[in-house]
Amino acid sequence: MLAYIIGVVLFALGICVSVALHEAGHMVTAKAFGMKVRRYFVGFGPTVFSWRRGETEYGLKWIPLGGFCDIAGMTALDEVTPDEAPRAMWRFKTWKRTVVMSAGSITHFILGFLVLYLMAVTMGLPSLAAAEPTQPVLAATSCAVSTTTKEQAEAQAKNPTCPPGAPTPAKSAGLQAGDKVLSVGGKPVATWEEMLTAVQATSGLTEFVVQRGNQQLRLQVDVPRVQRWSGSAVKEVGMIGASPVPPALTTQYGPVAAIGATFSFTGTMFAETAQRLVEFPERIPAVVTAIFGGERDPNTPVSVVGASRIGGEAVEQGIWVLFFFLLASLNFFIGVFNLLPLLPLDGGHIAVVWYERVRDWIRARRGKAAAGPVDYTRLSGITMVLVLIGGAVTLLTVTADIVNPIRISP
Structure with missing residues (x-):
């Protein structure tokens, strides 16, 4: 039981670190371009402690589930002080704003790659041959x-x-x-x-x-x-x-060979992540069935709670390959999901930025002046619907992961 609890805590900590680094990606790139970063906090809720360095306040909140990076003037509708106005994010070139908004997802991709690389040179990568037909040996x-x-x-x-x-x-x-x-x-x-x-x-x-x-x-x-x-x-x-002869479960590589192997494995994981996202809506009914006593399909979506429980079981059974593979997979999933062109995700903000850029380019070709920034308030209805849907899916998966969790077969 102690090993299970340690595994759950370690996996949850890994997720928290990933999300904190996601927000750090936004902060570092924003500062590099000269944008003003007001605050960078890990967690939500009441502040545990904070300190100010330069123009940015750094701190830790009581609820370690996420974090935030407050960049002045992310949209033209955000309020900024007179001294912040020249460095408001919305005033910067489109490509710079795109880099800053995509930096969080890119951070997840880098983290996932590093985890896989370290696996490749130590415990080995899960063998792709394990998913292929068994040889007649x-x-x-x-x-x-x-x-x-x-x-x-x-x-x-x-x-x-x-x-x-x-x-x-x-x-x-x-x-x-x-x-x-x-x-x-x-x-x-x-x-x-x-x-x-x-x-x-x-x-x-x-x-x-x-x-x-x-x-x-x-x-x-x-x-x-x-x-x-x-x-x-x-x-x-x-x-x-x-x-x-059972296929090899893992394949270990040298430091140099591991680079190519990790890139190849990462490409496979990206393809599988995209496939999972496409299948996501059709798997939700199976989650509801599992909540009311049906058999839990191992391919149904899991929440952070479910992923942490699986991580705990992996540690309890000594399957560290699964623990780190799951952590890398979650980073890739969060990174790809966050780039979907839907508000309030970063991908939604990127889509709006490029809509403005293409729209103004077309207007310029017609001899017209650039139009004003997109009025985000007109998108609030769609955003609210998406937030409610996301909240409902989260509630369903958390409930399923508590009452009927996916387990590792001993």
Whole structure:
């Protein structure tokens, strides 16, 4: 239990640090361009302590869930003092404002990349091969036994045993650990699943072509028919008594090779993050079902609470690869999500800035003067709707993560 609590606290702390650095990204770039940063605080609520350095007040709030960076004149509608007006953010060039507003997401991307790189050179990156079809390579040979009930099938899977006198077709035919099966009964196979299908459909003496080192061998296997529990019924299938070599869970790299591997892995994670965002709305009903007692789909969205709980379980079970992978994934997700062109996200502000830029460019081509800044008050209705939707989704995911959380299988 102590390890679980430590894991939850560490993961929550990692999220808080990520969000604090997100706001620091806004602050550093704003200061670099000469904009005035009034305040930079970590957390919300009452102030624990603060100090002033130069023109900026820095501090810590009681609720460590986020933070904020107060830049003078983020929009033309914001109130600024006479001395702040020349350095108001909205007066700066479009590209500078874009850099400042996207700096938070970029910070998340950098953090995610650094976490993955450190994983690559220490504990290793989760192997992409683990998600690919299993190769038809034998890890060991055993026996062909019948399992006629669900309980027998589960017991055999957890603790494979061979009753006295049980046939050992693969071993008897000369198959060995490390052999790669190329064909079964003249039918080529490229994956373990294809080999399994071919074996289950055959019986009696069957020719297996295997690769052993630099040799190709042809072995005759006497395949027996056995009764096997399959989901909800018993089926008679062919069985040779063999298990596959599991794919490597992680791949470790040297300091130089890890750079390219991390970039490649990051690209894959960006693609998966984008796919998750596209699927996000259609997974919400499953969250509601889970709240009312339905089975929790592991692919449903999780809140910070749920992610922290998974992080705690990962530490409790010693799966640090999952802990840090989840932390990197969350950084990528927050970074991409925050760039969506929706207010009040940074992406929404960037979209407005570029709308003004393109609009004024078109007006200039028509010989017209630049129009005034976009009136954000006209967008308040849309913004409020999006805030309410976001709040409702957050409430749903937090509730689901409390009453029916996603758990790591031991």
